[in-house]
Amino acid sequence: MINRVRIFILYCAGFLFLCLGIAGYFLPGLPGTIFLILAAGCFLRSNQRMYKWVTEHKLFGRSVKRFLETGAMPVRAKIISVGCIWIFSLISMLAPYHLVWFKAPVIMLALAGTWYIVSRPTSEKEDSPNDDV
Numbered sequence: 001m002i003n004r005v006r007i008f009i010l011y012c013a014g015f016l017f018l019c020l021g022i023a024g025y026f027l028p029g030l031p032g033t034i035f036l037i038l039a040a041g042c043f044l045r046s047n048q049r050m051y052k053w054v055t056e057h058k059l060f061g062r063s064v065k066r067f068l069e070t071g072a073m074p075v076r077a078k079i080i081s082v083g084c085i086w087i088f089s090l091i092s093m094l095a096p097y098h099l100v101w102f103k104a105p106v107i108m109l110a111l112a113g114t115w116y117i118v119s120r121p122t123s124e125k126e127d128s129p130n131d132d133v
Contacts, residue, residue: 020035
């Protein structure tokens with residue numbers, strides 16, 4: 001029974017991340033690939049058919065699968081990711097919040113995210129929609 005509940009929760013989380021990931025391809029400032037990677041991770045443990053759909057999708061499947069297999073990120077993705085982290089963190093810091101309990105976690109999360117991205121191996125080849133599968 002507990003296993004079924006866990007699978008159901010992972011399945012629902014997978015769809016939530018899938019929706020956020022797809023929205024990220026259209027909305028500026030919302031990262032798409034990271035949510036698709038999270039969706040694939042949830043589906044891997046709950047629904048093999050959806051996992052296969054995410055990792056074999058012609059638009060984003062190659063980059064998701066490559067990250068899951070190697071943990072590598074293209075240089076361009078690293079630069080854009082770290083840039084977005086700091087742009088939006090600085091915007092948050094300049095907002096009219098003058099409380100340390102708000103600013104300290106924002107800086108700590110930005111540092112943690114930057115460290116994680118920089119510590120990933122760099123993939124040799126950029127993803128391109130024109131690449132053959």
